[in-house]
Amino acid sequence: MSDELNYVLQARREKLAALQALHVAPFGYGFDRQHLAAACPALLGDAAEGPVVQVAGRVVAWRGHGKSAFAHLGDPSGRVQLYFKKDVVGEAAWAVCDLLDLGDVIGVRGPLFRTRTGEVTVHVEHFELLAKSLRPLPFGKEEVVDGTVVRHSAFADGEQRSRQRYADLAVHPEVRALFTARSRMTSAVRAFMDSLGYLEVETPVLQPLYGGAAAKPFVTHHNALDMPLYLRIADELYLKRLVVGGFDRVYEIGHDFRNEGTDRTHNPEFTMLEFYEAYADYTVMKRRVEDLMIAAATAVRDSLTAAGLSSDAPAFDPAVLQGPFPRMEWLPSLSQALRVPDVTQLTDAELQKAAEHAGVHGVAALSRPKLMDELFQHHVESRIDRPTFVVDYPRELSPLAKPKRGNPALTERFELFARGKEMANAFSELNDPIDQRQRFEAQARLKAAGDEEATGVDEDYLRAMEYGMPPMGGVGVGMDRLFMYLTGTAHIRDVILFPTMRPE
Secondary structure, three states: HHHHHHHHHHHHHHOOOOHHOOOOOOOOOOOOOOOOOHHHHHOOOOOOOEEEEEEEEEEEEEEEOOOOEEEEEEEEEEEEEEEEEHHHHHHHHHHHHHOOOOOOEEEEEEEEEEEEOOOOOOOOEEEEEEEOOOOOOOOOEEEOOEEHHHHHHHHOOOHHHHHHHHHHHHHHHHHHHHHHHHHHHHHHHHHHHHOOEEEOOOOOOOOOOOOOOOOOOEEEEEEOOOEEEEEEEOOOHHHHOOOOOOOEEEEEEEEEOOOOOOOOOOOOOOEEEEEEEEEOOOOHHHHHHHHHHHHHHHHHHHHHHHOOOOOOEEEHHHHHHOOOOEEEEEEHHHHHHHHOOOOOOOOOOHHHHHHHOOOOOOHHHHHHHHHHHHHHHHHHHHOOOEEEEOOOHHHHHHHOOOOOEEEEEEEEEEEEEEEEEEEEEEEEEEOOOHHHHHHHHHHHHHHHHOOOOOOOOOHHHHHHHHOOOOEEEEEEEEEEHHHHHHHOOOHHOOOOOOOOOOOO
């Protein structure tokens, strides 16, 4: 902490002590806020004077003029100007005014009026200090350019904004609008699933055996039961157990955890939507995903528009999301990119050589399925721009998908890609317990050989399948990446309120 900042912090604490000496409580218990800042212009209308309002929020600007002062108060809806006059608020309250700082939270009461410049203003008759700001927020400066308010941020460092999201939100209303839009998207997704008769459920985050995806888990220990547990890497296997139990359509929106690094599209803790529908296959689930994308995009667009924000994200062009989405087949697309007849016929050594040429690190330690996946990401996935379904993955890449009708070397699986990143993953779900056991055992062999992302044999899940698992379609949608796509956001940490970061 710099000496200058130490001085600023000390000055604010001195004001705190002065307030306490005046017997002013610096941290209030509550305030009866009856109006929001954005509602004040409508309450005043065309009149010169209007009704008494009670508003509360942060002091975001202050201009003293001897025995009077103008300020701006910011709340979740916007800003409103305040006018303080010594002979109106009284001697004692005016002494408190001298001890206010930018960032202090106050509540005020007074009638509305319009200044000579036409600005709607609260003529403060009474105010209360609700929270003294002991650390200055990084407010920027604003200026009006050609009738448009231009904000010059004093908090531009992206890493610090992610670490101190509370400060980022406090000084950047457009960031609050972005996360409001994300919440609206989640609500729209829930409404969409509910409208189709899906039941929202909750499944365990702590699991005795992880599964449903290929990923390295976080490991913990339950002291009372003296057993290891894993933070879930996917919701899939528990949701499918519920389909066995008679819930034909289920979904969950929750956090999954994968013990991996962070980059522009990966965070170890992330939000997933997973849904499963009995008696459906992956062709039905394609239509579900197309419709879900449109519902989510509409909610985001409406929320940002209501906040006065626009976006140049491709998804804001209605033509981009008109179904059906384009489709391509996994095997021909990668084989063509590598200029070989059939990539699945390449030897392990040939796959390793191709992966090294593509810039993949540590190829000797990667399993055959992982090598093919890395090659696909480099040569095909990264080059897909508009929403596109990639269909019919090789069997060895999809341990939970049914074999493709007419070609058992492939599976009935699709992934949705856009802007070079995975958006959704779906299967005609495997419901043959004998076939599933064989695939689990193959995964267990990979795990024993050192593949940290492979899973083992889940005997309880196999038991559930043996009772009779209806055919079903299943989908997983990454909510963070979906929102990134819909808003044109480049970094995942900018759509997660509190992303995982190294300690300062």
